[in-house]
Amino acid sequence: MSRLICVLMYTILRDMIGHVDADCFYVSAERVRYPHLRGMPVGVLGNHGACIIAKSYEMKAAGVPTGMPIWEATPICPQGVFVKRDFRWYEALSRKMLAIVQQASPRVEFYSIDEQFFSTTENTREFAGRLQTEILRQVGVPVSIGIAPTKTLAKLISDSSKPFGYEVLKSDSERLALLRDRPVTDVTGIARRSAKRLAEHGIHTCEEFANADRAFVRWLLTKRGEDLWWELNGTPVLPILVARPRHKFVSRGGSIGKASCDPQRVHAFVVRNIERLVEALAHYRICCDSLILTLLFTNEPERSLRSSLLGSRADFEALLEAAMHLLPRVWQPRSAYVHYMHVIADGLRPLTNRQRSLFEQSQLVDIKRKINNEMGRFALRSGATLPLVDVYGDAANEYDICDIYGKSCF
Amino acid sequence: MCKGISILKARLKQELFDQYELEHRITSRGGDAQPELHFMYTDPVVQLPVIHDGQLVIYEWGNRGNKESKLPRTGWCRLESLEAGKWRWLSPEKIVIPANFGLEKSVWFQIHEGMQGVVVHDEQERPHAYMLTQPASHYYQTMTRHERMPILIDQEI
Structure with missing residues (x-):
């Protein structure tokens, strides 16, 4: 990027991007x-x-x-x-933080439970300091804040200001100093696999990445990599998402605790995760054309299979039937110990646009939802989940990080 | 189970320090952390802070080594035993053991308010506090690798 463009970026364009990141x-x-x-x-x-x-x-x-x-x-x-x-408590504080940032900026992205991006024309350390103080005063949580021309730079600078710091990136020399000697894996979006590919071409630091040939980066890491290249060079290409973008897929699952090859326990976890998936689909008012079941084993490679549904569905019966069809096919060999699983709804579309199946029957899901809204989540649930006494016996398991809706990232 | 507890120094009145020589129990987890008092079942003097009849006092923790005493030689009382009437002959009274942290198998876990206990009296009418226990929840068992846990007040682990 020419020096002239850089100077224009920092002096003429006053709109910058802030990143608020709660400390631990x-x-x-x-x-x-x-x-x-x-x-x-x-x-x-x-x-x-x-x-x-x-x-x-x-x-x-x-x-x-x-x-x-x-x-x-x-x-x-x-x-x-x-x-x-206690994710209910963490969500309560997260939304308080979000509300304060929304008072300071007209455009705010609820990025994750502890991070927000925002647009700002107040590109001063004083502004960042005031926002930090306000969040601490009203919420009690210390945060670090970075303000820079792009989301990627703002996140890098808030990370480098931790704990309880703030900084504003105001010049190209400051940008270069930020990138110098910083591992390229510090950039959100460059994980282990991308870093390995970059390392094979002698790119280890953010500075080396930013100085690399743009076309080469696109060839190596596709458009996503090129976007990061522009961002690290000070040109904003990743927008602030004030509303959560449409899902490409919706997933529920995670660890099942101690790895198990007990068919009743594994089956019960699949049913539990299908119930949670149905809740999520209802929340977003979407349905899916196919279901993917992924199992991770302690002693075997991960396995994953997809099943197409009869029409676009969001009901428990159809998704469970698909999951039960997949389970024995994914769980191979049968002696493998399952320790993680995911049920993933794919081929999403709005509920209002769906093609109904000729074989659909009346659903219990609405009655179930009404009862659980009255009596508490999982008060009425499938009998197949009964082996999970330990899971349902602990009220804290009623609410997980993925139950916090509206975040643009996980 | 729970082999020891910790309570913030700020929760104890100064007269208790004088009366029960608690100064040596004061410790800190370093830095700016508030001072705490540790009460371990392995201590030379086995004690527990106890709220009994609305008063915060210090009682002997169970009966660790007195073979002559009629009291059970333990520091814990199973809730199942208590409910089955096995302690009835000692006329146990319910107490609260205030605590901020509990210790089991080297794991310090947070306690919001305290835990339940019972107090019984020995032949000399001296009070002894026993910690009530119940089967451990899955979470507690994973965390501490112990199959029993204290009965916490208004708290689930």
Whole structure:
């Protein structure tokens, strides 16, 4: 990019993009309601009580990474305290944060539970500082803020300002300094596979990526890679999404806790995830043409198969039938231990536009929804889920990260 | 189960420190963390903070080593045993054990308010506090690898 364009970018175009990122959000959220956790090494445990899904800076300093099982973390950080996750609480604080950012900007993207992008004409450190202070005062959560010409640069600069910092990227020399020596994997959208391909061509840092030939980057990483190249060079190509874009697919699933080859337990988890998928489809008022079942095993490679549905469907009976058709075909060999699964609705279309099947029958789903709205989620559920006493016996399992709707990212 | 608890120093009145010589129990998890007091069943002096009849006091935790005493030689009381009447001869009274953290198999877990317990009296009418336990939830069992857990007040783990 020529120097002239860069100068124009930073001086004439006043619209910049801000990125708000909560510092160790789940831990900070726990500290809002339990202030005595401040200053302590704190780990938040995931859905089954085994793995650390978030940790405080104190626990990080002790050497505990996210994802580590608790039994590996306690010897490293014996003074660490562990907290059970509570996504309802985290969502409540997340929406408060979002509302504050929406007061500061007319265009805000609810990117993830702890991150927002926003457009701003106030490109000053004072503005970023005021927003940070306001979020801390009203929500109690510390955040870091980056303001830059593009989303990718804004996210990089907020990351580099952590914890509890803020910075504004105002010149091309500052942009180059930000990219220099920074691993290319720091860029959201360049994960392990892309990084490996880049490394094969001697590209390891953000600066090397930004200085690479644009056409070469497009050839290597397709349009998505080229978009990031433009963004790192200061040209905004990724828009702020004020409404969540239409889904390409909807998925429900995750870990089933301890790996299992018990057919009743695995079957019960498939049914549970189909019930959750049906809820999600109803929420978005969409239906699907096909269902994919993916199983991850501890001792075998992952397997995944698709089943087409009779028409576009969003009802429990049709999706369950498809899932049950797929289960024995995906679960191969039968001795494999399942530890993760996903049911994925694909070929999505609005419920109002769907082609109905000749074989459709009256549905119980509306009655079920009404009862559960009155009595609580999963109060009425399939009897096939009865083996999951441990899952349904814990009220915290009623609400998961994917039940927080409206985020543009996961 | 729960082999130890921790309570924030700020929750205890100063007179308790003088009365029960609690100063040596004060500890901190470092940095800006608030000071806490640890009460472990393996301590030389086995004690627990207890709310009994609305008063926060310090009682001996169960009966760890007194063979002469009639009291059960443990620090925990199974809820099932209590409900089956196996402790009735000791006339147990319900108490609350206030705590901020519990410890089991090296895992410190958060406690919001405290846990349930019972107090019974020995031959000299001295009070002894026992922690009530129940079968562990799946989550607690995964977290601590123990099949029993304390009965927490207004909290599910």
